[in-house]
Amino acid sequence: MAPREIVRLGHPALRAPSEPVPEERLASPEIQGLIDDMIETLRQTGGVGLAAPQVGEGWQIFLFERELPSEPRPIQVVVNPLVEPHGREQVYDWEGCLSIPALLGLVPRHPAVRLWGKDRHGEAFDLELSGFTARVVQHEYDHLHGVLFLDRMRDLQSLSFAAEWDRFIAGEERAAVG
Numbered sequence: 001m002a003p004r005e006i007v008r009l010g011h012p013a014l015r016a017p018s019e020p021v022p023e024e025r026l027a028s029p030e031i032q033g034l035i036d037d038m039i040e041t042l043r044q045t046g047g048v049g050l051a052a053p054q055v056g057e058g059w060q061i062f063l064f065e066r067e068l069p070s071e072p073r074p075i076q077v078v079v080n081p082l083v084e085p086h087g088r089e090q091v092y093d094w095e096g097c098l099s100i101p102a103l104l105g106l107v108p109r110h111p112a113v114r115l116w117g118k119d120r121h122g123e124a125f126d127l128e129l130s131g132f133t134a135r136v137v138q139h140e141y142d143h144l145h146g147v148l149f150l151d152r153m154r155d156l157q158s159l160s161f162a163a164e165w166d167r168f169i170a171g172e173e174r175a176a177v178g
């Protein structure tokens with residue numbers, strides 16, 4: 001396993017739709033090596049999700065950390081996913097992206113989704129997800145279709161550098177909650 005370079009906004013891989021992984025190629029050293037490298041990359045970045053286009057690969061593969069009561073949080077590998085929102089409701093929350101470092105913005109997402117896909121061994125799964133995990137899955141799923149969180153923002157006035165967000169906005173939100 002070797003961490004891969006995360007491509008940044010402007011790289012063509014971030015705007016190109018990804019290809020499904022053919023079932024017969026899933027067990028190949030190429031795809032399994034990519035998955036291993038993505039896991040290592042995610043762990044080293046401290047992120048909570050990573051899609052293959054973010055490491056310059058055009059496959060429908062993403063990873064996310066599962067919110068389970070275990071430590072460390074297990075990483076879920078998702079191959080050829082489908083995501084279906086529960087209802088039409090959307091909620092706003094702050095998002096950032098490893099491919100758009102240091103920027104955050106308010107993004108509307110569905111609070112709950114159903115995720116179908118296969119794991120790295122080709123085993124099918126069907127998950128019901130909500131809250132932060134549902135947001136992460138929608139963010140990573142978007143990457144597979146060339147969509148970035150900036151494209152989902154309805155108002156760019158919330159776009160902020162992380163340092164300024166922490167200094168000016170997060171403090172206000174913490175004070176309002178506390």
